[in-house]
Amino acid sequence: MTLDTVKRGQSCRIVSIPDNGVRAQAIRFGISEGEIVVCDEVIPAGPIVLRKRRQQIALGRKLAASIIVE
Amino acid sequence: MGHCHNIGMHIEVPQDGKKIVLVGNPNTGKSVFFNYLTGMYVDVSNYPGTTLEISHGRVGNDVIVDTPGVYGISSFNDEERVARDIILAADIVINVVNAVQLERDLFLTQQVIDTGVPVIVALNMIDEAERQGVEINVDLLSELLGVPVIPTVAIKKKGLDQVKNSINKARPGRMDPELKEKLNTMLNRVGSQGEALLILEGDPAVSERHGLEPENLREEIYKRRRERVNSTVRQVVKETNNGNNFADTLGRLMIRPATGIPILILALYVMYKVIGVFVAGTIVGITEETIMQGIYEPAVKDFVGKFIPEESVMGSILIGEFGLLTMPFTYSLGLLLPLVVGFYFFLSLFEDSGYLPRIATLVDRVLSGIGLNGRAIIPLILGFGCVTMATIVTRLLGSERERRIAIFLLGLTIPCSAQLGVILGLLAPLGWQYVLLYVITVSSVFVVVGAIMHSTLSGKSTDLLIDIPPLRLPRLDNVVKKTAVKSYRFISEAFPLFALGALIISTFQVTGILRILQNLLAPLTVGWLNLPAEASTAFIMGIVRRDFGAAGLAELPMGAAETVVALITITLFVPCIASIMVLFKERSISEAFMMWGGSWIIAFLVGGTAAHLLKVFDTASGAVQAAAAITAAAAVILVFSRVTARNKLKKSSAAVAND
Numbered sequence: 001m002t003l004d005t006v007k008r009g010q011s012c013r014i015v016s017i018p019d020n021g022v023r024a025q026a027i028r029f030g031i032s033e034g035e036i037v038v039c040d041e042v043i044p045a046g047p048i049v050l051r052k053r054r055q056q057i058a059l060g061r062k063l064a065a066s067i068i069v070e
Numbered sequence: 071m072g073h074c075h076n077i078g079m080h081i082e083v084p085q086d087g088k089k090i091v092l093v094g095n096p097n098t099g100k101s102v103f104f105n106y107l108t109g110m111y112v113d114v115s116n117y118p119g120t121t122l123e124i125s126h127g128r129v130g131n132d133v134i135v136d137t138p139g140v141y142g143i144s145s146f147n148d149e150e151r152v153a154r155d156i157i158l159a160a161d162i163v164i165n166v167v168n169a170v171q172l173e174r175d176l177f178l179t180q181q182v183i184d185t186g187v188p189v190i191v192a193l194n195m196i197d198e199a200e201r202q203g204v205e206i207n208v209d210l211l212s213e214l215l216g217v218p219v220i221p222t223v224a225i226k227k228k229g230l231d232q233v234k235n236s237i238n239k240a241r242p243g244r245m246d247p248e249l250k251e252k253l254n255t256m257l258n259r260v261g262s263q264g265e266a267l268l269i270l271e272g273d274p275a276v277s278e279r280h281g282l283e284p285e286n287l288r289e290e291i292y293k294r295r296r297e298r299v300n301s302t303v304r305q306v307v308k309e310t311n312n313g314n315n316f317a318d319t320l321g322r323l324m325i326r327p328a329t330g331i332p333i334l335i336l337a338l339y340v341m342y343k344v345i346g347v348f349v350a351g352t353i354v355g356i357t358e359e360t361i362m363q364g365i366y367e368p369a370v371k372d373f374v375g376k377f378i379p380e381e382s383v384m385g386s387i388l389i390g391e392f393g394l395l396t397m398p399f400t401y402s403l404g405l406l407l408p409l410v411v412g413f414y415f416f417l418s419l420f421e422d423s424g425y426l427p428r429i430a431t432l433v434d435r436v437l438s439g440i441g442l443n444g445r446a447i448i449p450l451i452l453g454f455g456c457v458t459m460a461t462i463v464t465r466l467l468g469s470e471r472e473r474r475i476a477i478f479l480l481g482l483t484i485p486c487s488a489q490l491g492v493i494l495g496l497l498a499p500l501g502w503q504y505v506l507l508y509v510i511t512v513s514s515v516f517v518v519v520g521a522i523m524h525s526t527l528s529g530k531s532t533d534l535l536i537d538i539p540p541l542r543l544p545r546l547d548n549v550v551k552k553t554a555v556k557s558y559r560f561i562s563e564a565f566p567l568f569a570l571g572a573l574i575i576s577t578f579q580v581t582g583i584l585r586i587l588q589n590l591l592a593p594l595t596v597g598w599l600n601l602p603a604e605a606s607t608a609f610i611m612g613i614v615r616r617d618f619g620a621a622g623l624a625e626l627p628m629g630a631a632e633t634v635v636a637l638i639t640i641t642l643f644v645p646c647i648a649s650i651m652v653l654f655k656e657r658s659i660s661e662a663f664m665m666w667g668g669s670w671i672i673a674f675l676v677g678g679t680a681a682h683l684l685k686v687f688d689t690a691s692g693a694v695q696a697a698a699a700i701t702a703a704a705a706v707i708l709v710f711s712r713v714t715a716r717n718k719l720k721k722s723s724a725a726v727a728n729d
Binding site for chain 2: 021022023024025026027028029030032033040041043044045046047049052053054055056057058059060061062063
């Protein structure tokens with residue numbers, strides 16, 4: 001499934017991030033392929049907020065739709 | 071020196087001196103270290119080819135260089151490119167790390183260590199980490215990284231002198247042995263470990279300098295580095311609780327629309343009260359009227375008037391109504407400076423407290439409809455302060471496409487604070503029906519034009535991908551300093567543009583072109599907008615200064631319908647001369663002309679439509695019906711543009727499928 005379908009409070013494992021630039025940036029934030037993250041917040045039709053330990057990042061909805069998780 | 075060729079900026083370093091570079095993620099407190107280490111002797115210079123300014127200062131024989139806050143070094147944006155080049159030329163790196171966000175920050179630390187430069191780590195905000203239940207084994211961290219680690223609380227000056235005294239203990243750290251092996255091969259070819267690393271990581275700019283093809287190992291190196299950092303963090307950090315406190319809860323409430331929107335409205339309301347009422351009224355009253363128009367202008371006119379009569383051509387260019395020595399000074403120092411300071415103060419407050427990324431997350435959805443992402447809220451808010459300033463700030467947007475959309479919308483639909491004051495003054499007495507019509511019309515133009523640009527412009531806008539730092543109480547001294555630096559930079563960049571604008575306008579006035587333009591515009595104002603002929607003078611004056619235009623309307627005998635039409639037109643009409651200058655500076659000439667021409671056409675098209683609608687519904691309740699009609703029209707255009715965009719998308723994906 002894709003990241004935009006994850007619900008608040010659910011955790012998931014990042015399977016693949018297709019965009020090269022985004023993938024590199026996400027690794028720097030500590031959220032890379034294979035990591036388990038918690039979905040902290042879903043803004044209706046808007047961004048997804050992920051948390052890994054104390055690191056929180058927000059991803060736009062379209063970007064989230066391109067990221068595959070399980 | 072071997073590394074001279076890779077620095078874009080020349081900084082004098084004495085023969086036996088060292089170049090000590092401060093590196094860190096955004097908002098780690100790096101600037102406090104810089105100020106402490108350099109004292110008051112600081113030079114600020116523009117980094118060639120970018121809009122970034124780099125500070126550096128001397129300590130004895132050594133030079134301390136600051137770098138922009140980054141999450142890693144590569145070529146993703148200007149900040150990273152500049153940080154990369156300065157780090158590659160460093161003799162020693164002081165890496166400031168946020169103890170609360172170790173996992174994120176140590177990625178940069180490890181990357182810097184991998185460049186082979188001697189490093190010392192300042193583990194900052196250690197008190198904050200303790201409060202949040204994060205316990206860090208400093209000795210073990212130092213051992214794992216292979217470099218000295220000093221716990222600090224920069225804002226309380228704790229540990230700063232220890233960092234200063236330990237600079238010479240900086241040493242190259244420990245790195246992944248496998249990476250080291252890979253680096254050695256490349257090292258033989260390029261002679262510097264840092265450059266070898268960046269070539270392996272596929273950095274195009276560094277590779278080109280050595281005439282090499284960038285390698286394709288970024289993915290692998292980044293992944294291994296991330297694993298290494300994670301394992302380090304696992305070993306040194308002990309969390310005693312989850313830190314679920316008030317700041318966390320508030321941070322959440324700021325992002326959720328149900329609570330976030332009211333909080334945002336409240337924040338903007340406070341901002342309006344402070345800037346719109348206090349700064350724009352009381353402060354500007356003193357700076358513009360009392361000081362600039364009351365003391366400065368008469369003094370200059372008096373002095374220059376002794377040599378050149380004010381009525382002469384030279385006189386009116388220098389000290390006339392739009393004189394070079396009068397208008398730009400009064401405008402930028404008396405009127406704009408207090409407003410710009412006010413806006414930057416709030417922006418710095420939002421930024422330092424961690425509220426800004428939360429606003430960006432909250433509004434991302436709305437802005438993505440017009441091809442922008444949440445970060446574009448920054449220039450859009452600043453636009454209500456000064457469109458010129460906001461246009462410059464669009465540099466932070468991720469793509470040229472987004473800049474194009476944001477700059478055009480700013481110039482077209484956002485009334486700057488100077489103009490907004492006059493508009494509110496004229497609009498409020500007309501009654502809420504007309505206020506509604508004005509607001510609906512201008513915001514419909516914003517949404518419709520944005521959506522059309524989004525569906526017709528080629529290319530792709532960048533998606534939101536931002537770090538949301540924990541909320542914290544901002545430090546007032548830090549906020550004040552940031553405000554001062556940003557305001558100063560803006561005024562020094564914009565002032566020449568205001569001066570040039572004044573020169574152009576007074577030349578137009580002296581040569582009579584201004585009159586000709588007013589006469590040319592008159593038939594359109596009378597015939598199409600149903601306004602008195604003199605309104606065209608106000609429109610042309612709006613080019614000089616947006617508030618002049620709006621103020622000029624106040625003197626005309628107009629009914630409610632005419633006033634609201636005139637205000638809508640003048641809001642959408644071309645921005646002031648300084649914004650036009652910035653437009654031409656930031657965009658290509660042809661694009662700037664298109665935007666400029668576009669705002670003329672849209673202003674008169676929309677103004678005329680409103681005028682004709684009001685002719686049909688010529689009462690206050692008619693204004694509400696007109697507003698409803700405009701909303702409906704906007705909705706139709708929006709749906710239509712979305713359908714065309716979807717068809718286009720289908721066609722292009724069908725074309726891909728056919729290939």
